[in-house]
Amino acid sequence: MVEKSLMLKMLLYAFAVGVLLLVTKTCPAAATITGGGNVMLLNSSRLKMFVDEVPEMPTIRGYRLVNGSYESATLTIGMFRKDWKFHRDLPPTPVFAYGTSQRTATVPGPTIEAIAGVSTHVTWQNHLPSSHILPWDPTTPTAIPANKKGIPTVVHLHGMIGGPESDGHAHSWFTNGFHQTGPTWTNETYHYPNVQHPGSLWYHDHAMGLTRVNLLAGLVGAYVIQDPKTEGGLGLPSGNEFHRRLVIFDRSFLTNGSIYMNSTGNNPDIHPEWQPEYFGDVIVVNGKAWPRMSVRRRKYRFTIINASNARFFRLYFENGLRLIHVAADSAYLEKPVVATHTLLAPSEIIDFVVDFSTSKEESVLLENDAPYPYPSGDPVNDANGVVMKFVISRGEPEPDPSSVPGTLIKYPTPELSTAVRSRYIALYEYTSAADEPTHLYINGKSFEAPVTEKPGVGTSEVWYVINLTDDNHPLHVHLGLFVVMEQTELIDVEEFRDCMNRLNDAERCHVEKYARGKKIEVLPHEKGWKNVYKMMPGFVTKILVRFSYIHSTQPYVFNATAEPGYVYHCHILDHEDNVMMRPLKLVASGGMGRVANPLGVSIMIAILMMVHYL
């Protein structure tokens, strides 16, 4: 969104940078940037790129090997305040980090390795201090402990098909030592069944109104479900050396090393701190700013998780090296898909093979050209347009036993005819008199409004996601995976938006009259099962959501109808916090929920389908 105060901010920024340059000019050779008593915004060009080797995050086994067989394990993982070096020349940064101890905690946290079919139990412990390292806004719906002490946290494992009491509901938060707990908190130890398709997941904080600051502080980490039976035979690059997991995000820093977050709201009279999107100029990979990675002249597999608050990345190798996609989010693709560029919204996961033996150069940059906010914001600059550098060993290609098979893993084809109902999911942004965003809602409802989405366990539904805003919103559905069927542009969108703002009812506003514009083809590597997808502004995105496993017709091994239920939300964290999030409550099969008028919805589907095929 275009901020009216942008000019003022740019002038202030330019002034700050100017002062910084004047100050630092006196000691240009200094390797370490210190703010002294004069802390200000760090000019990211002061950080030399590619000086730190990309770390491999520590791994923790979510299982035990007993006499050669896999058995369930119980882990204890804490959240700690500590200092983290994001760059050789940046002073240590106060962060919140996941780990088994304060000493071993990392940003991102340790990668948890689970085995398909073997339960992992995790006791997530909050060891955080009484006050936050970042500014937060009490005027948005926020978890605030009764005694006003401690930092509420709760862990969501993104992509896990598991029970609601272990899903990290925004109201299930807890503070240090479980001294204070949220209204829906029930248990200290979470149960992850891992009875699902193999793939990559990630864990992160999900506390009400604090998600953006808790993730910004560092509470993110990777989780993987491995299935030796189905994956082992694929022959893809594997093992810790040739399959690398990269968690990327953007940050800004002050000269004293601390994370910089603008603490003045764009509508300070309404929300003193909340801003519609956080962006930083420094691109961080596995906890290091613009790192380098030494690779051999052969194939590697990379799983990349976008853990940014709001930044989209359109990634590409500067020399045109091809990305061979093998999975998207938590699910393998049926067939590999070759591309030169790939767009990654916050919380999306891409998974691809790249063959460095085909590179003519001895080093190659991984770059980004996604405007921010996406898609109509600022173009990237010399800082945030660069992600990392790969330094390729010299000489001839190495012997490489790995390969990319023609067929990966095929799941049953999603059938539209299996959908038991459809819903309209409309995304709204509201603005102040000065045209500054004040908050965002789904279906015009606050998070606290009674639940309206009550899918039946084991069913599939068609959701028409209507994006009435100017931004792309990555929509994430807890529990359910979905397939993106098509995206159709809204014509006369202003007229339709006016009606929706008045009536908040897609049927009464005759969405079929407007959903007649151009159709955007879903890209081949995004046609599989997804946990999150990019809802284009001014478009209706049709998705088929499945509330059962995708790899089998077996019923869930847990009670999905239990309290406190699930949520679905925009994964731009600043939107999610204020409050582009709604409850999602599973009901016993056959339940149609309360929203209803199924006849009207069926007629609407018929009309939409006719329009599509005319």
Ligand SMILES: [Cu+2]
């Ligand atoms: Cu959003």
